[in-house]
Amino acid sequence: MSRKLRLGVIGAGLKAAEYAASWARMPEIEFVALADTTPSSRLRLIDVCVAAGAPAPRSFDDYQEMLASCRDDLDIVYVSTPHAFHGEQATAVAEAGLDLFLEKPMVTTVAQAERLIAAQKKSGVTVVTAFQGGLSPLVIDTRKRALAGEFGDLVAISGMIWESWSSNYDGHWKQQPEISGGGFMFDTGAHMMNTVCLLANSDFESVSAYMNNHGKNVDIATAVSARLKNGALATLTAAGDGPPGCASYITFFYSKAIVRIDAWGGWREISVGRTNEPREEAEILGNPMKNFLAIRDGTMENTGSVEMGLRFARLWDAIKESAAADGVPVKIAAP
Missing domain, CATH: 3.40.50.720 (NAD(P)-binding Rossmann-like Domain)
Structure with missing residues (x-):
């Protein structure tokens, strides 16, 4: 052994x-x-x-x-x-x-x-x-099929995520900007941004964003409009105040298909032509160490790589910069 x-x-x-x-x-x-x-x-x-x-x-x-x-x-x-x-x-x-x-x-x-x-x-x-989304079998399978060209060209992305985050984490370190690095968009919303970054298969080119703190020290609601380097357009909405619960819906519009998936890779729906395939579900990972060990051993793609983290960081820096300038578009420098 x-x-x-x-x-x-x-x-x-x-x-x-x-x-x-x-x-x-x-x-x-x-x-x-x-x-x-x-x-x-x-x-x-x-x-x-x-x-x-x-x-x-x-x-x-x-x-x-x-x-x-x-x-x-x-x-x-x-x-x-x-x-x-x-x-x-x-x-x-x-x-x-x-x-x-x-x-x-x-x-x-x-x-x-x-x-x-x-x-x-x-x-x-x-x-x-x-x-969890990056290590989800449904997200990984979607990425492979998109890269293989099965869905056609990516045209647009529409993503949203919501949670009763404002009240859930009132007084928590997550609402202290000096150690949280951001509010709802950077915490729970990070799952949405990461899944979008992973499945878009492209860096972002231009970003316009607005934030509303709703009386807190960090952002509670964020709206983003963006263009990717591959030409696709994206809108992302994060709402961190509302009734109890948490959910996410991300839709990828391709030239041959529409793929709907949640930020954590818990479910997926694919429509090809006029055919709507049944919803697929996967358990959200409770022990991601097994996936880490598989990546370490080389038997699984590293969908949580430092390069993917850099793509995410470029998007997040652009969102912060644009929101601070009341939505003025920010161009992201080429890697």
């Missing part, structure tokens, strides 16, 4: 604790170390590992100390911290020569994405961003 892959965790919050319950039971994984600035979060994650029958991982309050002390005892690091810390922490992991599984969104700016790409290319490590 091959040696277990040794895992370190940066950020021991609720998402890490949720995943740890299954990861600690995986025969391929050995929890080695964790880092978090909050003692109670560290203790909670340790308790989850022990309850799963795994040894207690080493605990650090500083991720840099964890990387320095455990570098030779680690193979993989999972980063699950507030968005604004991703760039620095992810780059440090890549520079340490460790494979990285990074919570979404990858980074908050294009500059951070470029630094991470440089570190990844120098070290040659695997970097995957943990978007």
